[in-house]
Amino acid sequence: MPLLVAIPLAGGFLMPLVARLTGARRSAAALPILLAAGLLALAVWLLLAAREPIVYWVGGWTFPVGISLVADGLSRLMVVVVAVISLVALVFSVDYMARFTSPGLYYTLFLLMLAGMNGVVLSGDLFNIFVFLEVAGIASYALVAFGTESDELEAGFKYLVLGTIASTFILVGIALVYNVTGHLNWAKVGEAITAAGGPTLPIYVAAAFFLMGFGLKAAMVPFHAWLPDAHPSAPAPISAMLSGVLIKASGVYVLARLVFSVFDGDAGLGWVLVVLGTLSMVLGGLMAIGQGDFKRLLAYSSISQVGYVVLAFGAAAVMRARGMEQAAVGLAVFGGLFHLVNHAVSKSLLFLCSGSVEYATGTRQLDRLGGLGGRMPVTAACLRVGALSISGVPPLGGFWSKLIIIIALAYMAVRGHWAFYIPTALAVATAAVTLVYYAKVQRFVLDGEPSETVLRAREVPFGMRAATLVLAVLCFATALLVVPAIRDRVVTPATEIVLGGAEAGRGGRTITVERKPAPPPAQAAADAPAQTIRLQDGTRQGETP
Amino acid sequence: MQGMSLIVKNITRVVAGFIILFGAYIVLYGHVTPGGGFAGGVILAGGLALVVLAFGEEFARNVLTHDVARLADSMGALLFLLVAVLGFMGGVFFTNFLPLGDVGALLSAGTIPIANLGIGIKVGAGLFGVFLALAAFRRATSGGSAAHGRLP
């Protein structure tokens, strides 16, 4: 398991040598692509090999001095998503980055970012998450500013300043948590908080710092200012990485972990997430409509879609704290994770397509494009698939995940708390808004009369087409995740980890793995609600005697 | 940068060796005394930066170039990773696989000295590279192309 972090790190440091040896621009990409393919294989193997959480103690030192890497269902899902998107983005980079100098530097930074993200999702303790967050963060600041034009530099500077504020807040939160509980391993932190009879005031202060820090990293609405500058300025494969996985690995994933595993699904935090998620969803969507820049529109759309995921997680936390049925809570969490996967695939696809369009025409302004459908058939088809998936048109993945989130929210509104009618209605409305702005994209980019710039455009090189095609196919493939057999293999372990809260997290995070063996796959579908209730009972015992 | 006056050059000539020696000492004795790879690396980089400041950019371009710094930087990191991966010989990532020795002796503490050496090289070269890069910006401002960027 440490290889998942070590391989891209080693690759990153080997890159200067490789770049010197190969000299030629394109062949330099061979090493990172090979490594990313290896990582993907490793990640998929990890996902399919076992259902039990694996704990790896670095250096053979165990608690309390050791540093642990943990691969449970949630981490494995994230690792696979990261590996898929980065492999595709690297393939896309081969031709796209030929216009830039210093490919060695680019791939070095890319691999460092990859190492950082894998580290974040695999770390078992808070401080290492901070360290890997910074590894990924610093690499991404540099990548945003890679073009070294004034726009890129300004966006990079802004991103860096806000990213550093976020990291510092996270560090302050870590210091507070360590001061109160004396632990950094978050299973132990959760244990200490539960043992103390729920969060105390300093813990809530720490939680506020964490919320601000990870909220900034995830670009939720009051903290979103950097994203619409940073994501469009980066080279297209990097935009795909940033929007597709980085904001999720370093923001949403850690938030979900914190809220459920450390703070044990605290209702107050859940409400905050619901409010922030709803705000991001609605405002991000509305702001996306007015954008004239292709990639900027996509960036605002990212804010909106991440809002859906955060809203689903927040609602799940509230539902759980109010003692709703496990099926409903599980549905909300599943919807959130599912939408996270869908958004990673379709938004990366859209950013790569925008990169192709920019590569062919040299502009990102929507009103200067038009009629590309005839000139670039492959890219156009991929763009349509991505846009349809993300705006929730039935056969594609995005439809199912939004449907599941909305059903879970509606159930919560009817059975639980009246206030949930508001996010439910807004979620439906935002889905319509999403359709509107993606219709605008298609209308301006693909249809209509070809403009001056478009007439000179030609279809992009093979590598870029292949990358977008793979992601377009994946947009269809993610819809398969609703099929129970596949869902139970891939997403359900992650859902269980989130749902199990501090208890399941702890089972996976201490040396003695106490989780019951999973039922055989055939039974799993029927058993899923019952099983989550069993986990739930374990948690409740600690809380309400 | 043309380099500084004769006084600075002469004093640097005398002192630089000692500074670098002291940095190497801090790196190599990192496991028995306070200090270690990072602190020693910073001192090494400081000594190298002093040399470049005193003797000017010509010296930097001929002997201590940016490429050398970048290469040493990567080599240091790879050495550290190699130590970590060789830990698989002991079964686990980062495990110690060398004899532990006596507390306080120079040849003790298993893989820690090697890891320190890696960190020292990495930090020294990395910081020196940062210094050179920032110095190169000044050159770029007064005409000359940027280090990397979009091709015309």
Added chain:
Amino acid sequence: MTLQMVPYMLTFLLLVAGLYAIVAKRNLVKVIVGILILDYAANLLLVLTGYRTPPAGQAPVAPILTGGAAQAQELAATAVDPIPQALVLTSIVIGLSVAALVVALAVRLYEKYGTFDTELMRNLKG
């Protein structure tokens, strides 16, 4: 509020000062200084959490082993918590690399605009 709380309060003051510099100053260099102040405030808070009171009559000492293995027991009883110090060391290294990157970016921006004033640049507001 006891006297022991004073360093913590001062640290938070430093944190707020750093934030103020980032938000309110127009000069890029001052913004960078703000980032560094913010960073060091967090480091200071982290290292403060390591302070623990040893058994009566002994002063807390730095966790450095000087007297050979025999002294280890005594050291373990009186030393301050070394974990935050290790954490702060890591965090300082990270802060260093961030500082290097941000200075490089600022120099590049100065090259483009000939000024450090954020108001005169297009996107950077606040």
